[in-house]
Amino acid sequence: MPPIKDHPLRYELANELHARPFPSLDVPCRAVYLAVKRPHDAASRDRDEDIAHLIELLDRHGAQHPKPDARHYAGRIGKAEIKWELHTEFVTYTAFLPGLGDVPFDPRDFGVFPEDWLAAMPGVRMTSAMIRIVERPADPARIKSDLADWFVTDSVAVSSMLDDALVAAGDFHIDPAGHQRFAVFSSEGTGAQRVGRVVQRICEIEVYKTMAMLGFTRVSAIRADLTRIDENLTRLSTEMTSGATPEEEVLRALLGVSAELETVQAQSAFRLSATAAYEALVNQRISVLREERFEGRQTFREFMARRFDPAMRTVKSSEKRLAEMSARAMRAGELLRTSVEVKRSAQNQEILASLDRRADQQLQLQTTVEGLSVVAISYYAVSLVGYLLYPVSEAVGVSKGTLTALAVVPVALLVWAGVRRIRHSVH
Secondary structure: OOOOOOOOOHHHHHHHOOOOOOOOOOOOEEEEEEEEEOOOOOOOOOHHHHHHHHHHHHHOOOOOOOOOOOOEEEEEEOOEEEEEEEOOOEEEEEEEEEOOOOOOOOHHHHHHOOHHHHHOOOOEEEEEEEEEEEEOOOOHHHHHHHHHHHOOOOOOEEEEEOOOOEEEEEOOOOOOOOOEEEEEEEOOOOOHHHHHHHHHHHHHHHHHHHHHHHHHHHHHHHHHHHHHHHHHHHHHHHHHHHOOOOHHHHHHHHHHHHHHHHHHHHHHHHHHHHHHHHHHHHHHHHHHOOOEEOOOOOOHHHHHHHHHHHHHHHHHHHHHHHHHHHHHHHHHHHHHHHHHHHHHHHHHHHHHHHHHHHHHHHHHHHHHHHHHHHHHHHHHHHHHHHHHHHHHHHHHOOOHHHHHHHHHHHHHHHHHHHHHHHHHHHO
């Protein structure tokens, strides 16, 4: 079989599906998670800067460097396994520590990331979390007791996941140390890779939920502007129908409103579209965990339905409102432009009719002038002919006045015919 030429990206695309493996975690253990984003809405991060910052951390432990074009990395720094991932808007660091430590959710676990290194991080913290992975006790009362000690009771979400292989819990509150808290209770016999997948999904739910909420803050910031623009648009639409304001002024105002709406849309388009994508990821990550209710507690899905989904519905309604306002402004502008064009067309018709009347008047005046010119030319022509006929008058015995009178009609006819011929040749 002759060789087949591969697409230059074939292997890169195939390897991308396997490039982010789930961690394999032995129970018990701990995980600390950090997500960092640029302080402004950027379409992408500076990968070179992020890799350089990762290398600075690795060099402190003599760890192997990632590839120059890497978007993910896994390695060991000291006693911790570290996982680094570069996403479109943010970068994440996850460190897995063996054992449970002396204190549950001890902020000192974040010491795996040096303070000076964190201070030089290219960006700001979007979220950070501490995850405690323990063996699942046989008595559910032990789990209830731990949840009461670790989480805010009113907000805690608890689920049995993956066919009761694990129980995961979290309250999505920021603790006094500035971190979120999650706990995973692994049943006996649950594989290390399955535990790693659940921990990874919990981290993804947290960061995607946080990133999606940026869309809510964006629509909250533009809500007052949308209300003001909507009021202006309604007022201009009323003025269109009342006719109290000149249409040209209303049209200029509508163009200003349309330009302002376009500016708001352009400034919000990326964040709103990103919010929709993050929301879909949150729902997808929750679905793959195959939640079941644990001891009558609310599940992660129920928590999101009560706290997260209303914010996302607000984002969608604001996005829809912005699109509808832009369409309204466009329709109003089109109607007003059509009305202005119709009136201008009527004005143009009146001007043309006036020009026609003026042309008729000029034609009548021209005809009158032609008649007068025939008389004037005939007068001078008869005088010349009279001078020519004066010598003849003595020979024929006719008076000069009689000859002049006889010449008037033929001369006038000749002059009239000549002027008429000239006019026809010109037209």
